[in-house]
Amino acid sequence: MTAGENLMSVMVYIPTPFRRFAGNQTYVKAEGRTVGEVLDALGKSYPTLKHMIYNEADEIPGHINVYINSQEIHSLQGKNTPVSDGDEMAVIPAIAGGQVLTPEQVNRYSRHIIMPQVGPVGQRKLMETKVLVVGAGGLGGPAALYLALAGVGTIGIVDFDVVDLSNLQRQVLHQNDDVGKKKTESAKETLLSYNPDVIHDTPLTSDNAMEIIPQYDIVVNGADNFTTRYLVNDACYFADKVLVDGSILLFDGQATVFKPGHGCYRCLFPAPPPPGLVPNCAEAGVLGALTGVMGSIQAIEVIKQVLEIGDPLVSRLLLFDALAMDFRIVKLRRDPKCPLCGDDPTITELIDYVEFCGAPFPGGHDGADGGSNGD
Amino acid sequence: MAIEVKVTANFAKLIGGERSTRAEGGTIGEVLDDLDQRHPGFKQNVVAEGRIHRFVNVYLNDEDVRFLQQLDTPISEGDVVSVLPALAGGS
Numbered sequence: 001m002t003a004g005e006n007l008m009s010v011m012v013y014i015p016t017p018f019r020r021f022a023g024n025q026t027y028v029k030a031e032g033r034t035v036g037e038v039l040d041a042l043g044k045s046y047p048t049l050k051h052m053i054y055n056e057a058d059e060i061p062g063h064i065n066v067y068i069n070s071q072e073i074h075s076l077q078g079k080n081t082p083v084s085d086g087d088e089m090a091v092i093p094a095i096a097g098g099q100v101l102t103p104e105q106v107n108r109y110s111r112h113i114i115m116p117q118v119g120p121v122g123q124r125k126l127m128e129t130k131v132l133v134v135g136a137g138g139l140g141g142p143a144a145l146y147l148a149l150a151g152v153g154t155i156g157i158v159d160f161d162v163v164d165l166s167n168l169q170r171q172v173l174h175q176n177d178d179v180g181k182k183k184t185e186s187a188k189e190t191l192l193s194y195n196p197d198v199i200h201d202t203p204l205t206s207d208n209a210m211e212i213i214p215q216y217d218i219v220v221n222g223a224d225n226f227t228t229r230y231l232v233n234d235a236c237y238f239a240d241k242v243l244v245d246g247s248i249l250l251f252d253g254q255a256t257v258f259k260p261g262h263g264c265y266r267c268l269f270p271a272p273p274p275p276g277l278v279p280n281c282a283e284a285g286v287l288g289a290l291t292g293v294m295g296s297i298q299a300i301e302v303i304k305q306v307l308e309i310g311d312p313l314v315s316r317l318l319l320f321d322a323l324a325m326d327f328r329i330v331k332l333r334r335d336p337k338c339p340l341c342g343d344d345p346t347i348t349e350l351i352d353y354v355e356f357c358g359a360p361f362p363g364g365h366d367g368a369d370g371g372s373n374g375d
Numbered sequence: 376m377a378i379e380v381k382v383t384a385n386f387a388k389l390i391g392g393e394r395s396t397r398a399e400g401g402t403i404g405e406v407l408d409d410l411d412q413r414h415p416g417f418k419q420n421v422v423a424e425g426r427i428h429r430f431v432n433v434y435l436n437d438e439d440v441r442f443l444q445q446l447d448t449p450i451s452e453g454d455v456v457s458v459l460p461a462l463a464g465g466s
Contacts, residue, residue, distance in 0.1 A: 135465050135466070137466035140465065222465040225463050247462040247464055249383070249385055249462040249464040250383075250385055251384045252383045252385070252462065254459075269429065269461040272463075273428070273431075273460065278461060280466075281465075281466045291466075319457075321383075323384070324394060324395075328437075329437065330439065331437050333439065333442050
């Protein structure tokens with residue numbers, strides 16, 4: 001008994017995550033002779049909903065199940081399953097890579113999931129990723145914030161410093177009431193409102209770097225001193241981790257991605273400047289909103305790595321001049337003579353970075369007030 | 376020939392406060408010498424004992440001159456030279 005020429009009127013159940021794409025209705029009436037026709041009619045009335053139900057190939061993606069009277073249509077005739085007057089249809093987003101995204105997660109991450117480059121599988125990948133952010137300051141702040149918002153499941157932060165009033169011009173993880181608090185604590189409070197995470201409440205040193213870094217998939221560098229930068233570079237190379245590097249000063253930003261075997265910080269800058277020659281942000285200043293641009297770029301590069309999409313900033317150094325509003329990219333090459341990742345490496349384990357850079361780790365054992373890993 | 380030289384904000388004070396200037400020369404070394412003539416003291420921030428500092432990169436267009444011919448790298452009309460010191464700022 002098929003539907004013939006007559007259109008059947010079906011009630012379609014819209015689950016919570018999709019509801020606002022359908023005028024906030026729980027049930028929508030739509031007509032057609034088959035499931036496919038009903039979905040087409042639904043898509044005509046609610047174009048955004050159509051994007052959620054159909055992928056680019058105009059097929060129902062794997063994470064969406066369509067039910068007719070509680071029976072999944074794959075076990076019937078798929079989109080050609082005939083419908084009858086009074087049938088109840090449901091469009092349920094659920095399964096992704098064997099893992100369930102809750103309706104709340106589908107809703108929360110819908111602007112990402114709707115993009116084919118992310119999708120529910122990509123969202124699961126993000127949720128399973130562990131990112132270490134070195135420094136809860138100007139770069140680490142927006143980077144960690146956007147990663148948490150994107151649903152990155154574990155975000156570790158190394159920083160030892162406390163929040164200072166002068167941080168609040170740019171460091172978005174910390175608020176007025178946080179002045180005097182540990183930065184890791186303040187960062188955790190802010191990030192926890194989005195996702196649970198792990199916080200490493202310690203400065204990174206040669207002693208603990210190889211314990212901390214291997215626990216993560218990707219590292220974001222927002223350090224504010226050369227000593228930590230060379231340490232993080234070497235430790236990431238030894239631990240075979242991708243390092244998303246960023247640095248800022250005044251109105252300038254630099255960003256790149258160091259992938260082991262494709263050049264490292266030592267290939268870019270073989271040695272640090274003599275102490276005192278290149279000022280840090282505390283000494284020279286930095287435009288607050290610039291940290292947002294560069295930190296966001298670092299978050300973008302992390303997400304691209306996780307999702308394996310686009311062209312990463314590997315072997316390329318991005319230069320941003322905020323005054324000229326000019327983005328440029330120069331080449332970054334692996335130096336065959338690099339003492340770390342070159343053909344004849346002389347650095348085969350972590351070294352004494354305080355001696356190498358001629359400057360202590362801020363917050364080091366001498367108790368000197370030198371800023372933080374990330375400040 | 377005269378070409379454009381770009382510097383980072385923290386080096387702008389070395390060339391009269393501008394981020395970009397013009398200089399003449401047939402090689403990277405000659406361009407830096409010309410800049411030093413116009414802005415005495417500039418070159419020592421980039422070069423010591425005939426070599427580019429290890430914490431400063433000089434790019435000819437998008438290529439690090441360390442991977443070309445260092446200070447002897449020849450320059451053509453329309454090239455852009457960028458002087459880029461390492462920045463450690465993260466806060």
